[in-house]
Amino acid sequence: MTDVAAAVSAGWDSYARIVASLIRVTGDWTLAEDCAQEAMAAALERWPRDGVPGNPGGWLQTVARNRAIDVLRRAAVEKTKLQEVAMLWDPGSPGTPGEIADDRLRLIFTCCHPALSLEARVALTLRTIAGVPTTDIARAFLVTESTMTRRITRAKSKIADARIPYRVPTGKALDDRLPGVLAVLYILFTRGYDADGEPAFAEEAIRLARLLTSLMPAEPEVPSLLALFLLQHSRRHARRDAMGDLITLEKQNRARWDQEAIAEAVTILMRTPVEGPYAIQARIAACHATALTLATTDWPSIALWYDKLAEIQPSPVVALNRAVAHSYAFGPAAGLALLAEARSDGALDNYAAAIAVEADLTARSGDLPRAAALFRTAAAAAPSDVERRALLTRASDLDR
Numbered sequence: 001m002t003d004v005a006a007a008v009s010a011g012w013d014s015y016a017r018i019v020a021s022l023i024r025v026t027g028d029w030t031l032a033e034d035c036a037q038e039a040m041a042a043a044l045e046r047w048p049r050d051g052v053p054g055n056p057g058g059w060l061q062t063v064a065r066n067r068a069i070d071v072l073r074r075a076a077v078e079k080t081k082l083q084e085v086a087m088l089w090d091p092g093s094p095g096t097p098g099e100i101a102d103d104r105l106r107l108i109f110t111c112c113h114p115a116l117s118l119e120a121r122v123a124l125t126l127r128t129i130a131g132v133p134t135t136d137i138a139r140a141f142l143v144t145e146s147t148m149t150r151r152i153t154r155a156k157s158k159i160a161d162a163r164i165p166y167r168v169p170t171g172k173a174l175d176d177r178l179p180g181v182l183a184v185l186y187i188l189f190t191r192g193y194d195a196d197g198e199p200a201f202a203e204e205a206i207r208l209a210r211l212l213t214s215l216m217p218a219e220p221e222v223p224s225l226l227a228l229f230l231l232q233h234s235r236r237h238a239r240r241d242a243m244g245d246l247i248t249l250e251k252q253n254r255a256r257w258d259q260e261a262i263a264e265a266v267t268i269l270m271r272t273p274v275e276g277p278y279a280i281q282a283r284i285a286a287c288h289a290t291a292l293t294l295a296t297t298d299w300p301s302i303a304l305w306y307d308k309l310a311e312i313q314p315s316p317v318v319a320l321n322r323a324v325a326h327s328y329a330f331g332p333a334a335g336l337a338l339l340a341e342a343r344s345d346g347a348l349d350n351y352a353a354a355i356a357v358e359a360d361l362t363a364r365s366g367d368l369p370r371a372a373a374l375f376r377t378a379a380a381a382a383p384s385d386v387e388r389r390a391l392l393t394r395a396s397d398l399d400r
Helices: 002-026 029-050 056-074 079-086 097-111 118-129 134-140 145-161 171-193 199-215 221-233 259-270 277-289 299-312 316-330 332-342 352-365 368-381 385-399
Strands: none
Touching (some): 002 029, 002 056, 002 097, 002 118, 029 056, 029 118, 029 145, 097 171, 097 199, 118 134, 118 199, 134 145, 171 199, 171 221, 199 221, 221 277, 299 316, 316 332, 332 352, 352 368, 368 385
């Protein structure tokens, strides 16, 4: 049974490939997803009884293809369409992997088309490429399942009605579209990595980043994003205590960090040039991941990287993190000065993380009572119970 479970789990890696192939030849998103899901259901029913086939992915592809043929035949779809579906990829035939790779790329770029809202892109990517149940997507977006179903359906309809092309852009169009695709994966990862996020979403983002890296190895920001995900996710087992509360970076047991993931990410970065914001963020994360302690972290390098990131991708959050980096590299006074600059336009007002940073820098400057009060203010503005408890704990520690 363990072998069957492992085979079914591995079979999900074929899900996006099967859906992409069926969409390409039928143009019907719902049919493609239904057939792929029915193939998975058939595997769960038959493999425990009949044994795992020698090529699980090929078995799933064949079952999904045959199901599509049956549906199209009953619907009296034109003969040529049936022939196209019948000629779908045969795992044993030579010369087809490139076409399948193109199918998956087309599917990713179609799901992440800028004509769709950002939320629709994330939801459609989760549903169509990752195969995440609509119920789980709805929970992540804090809406009902029926509401999310309608949103995903509208997104698919918009793709059809607007005749959004099912293709990977080229040239300047690719340069323009790729950041949007990577942004969707970044949001997906964040929804799994946040304090109250869905951990499986972070793992799906890593899986999709791996897929995109294998399909677009010449685009430096793609493997850089994968490296960033691996480095951040390497700390997943050390970020919470037995009660589920967050553990700050300086108190985490670094022996629990995933060293294999860190080594893989560092290897990726060694062969990837720095050409964009994800490459910079990944190198910042690598400085943290490869340090033995918070005190031995290469803070001057991190500060320099944040200086560069602030130049090419300025934002309030980048400015906030830059202040933290400078505080460790050059002292809390330097950090407080940059923090005041970052907050001068009001963009960080009532932002819990910004207040918490001020509290931390204030504590390190020696004013513990004011720092404790700031931590409580940050807790009141925190977006989740987990973060609220962590901030109140920091305040209580300073009161002792």
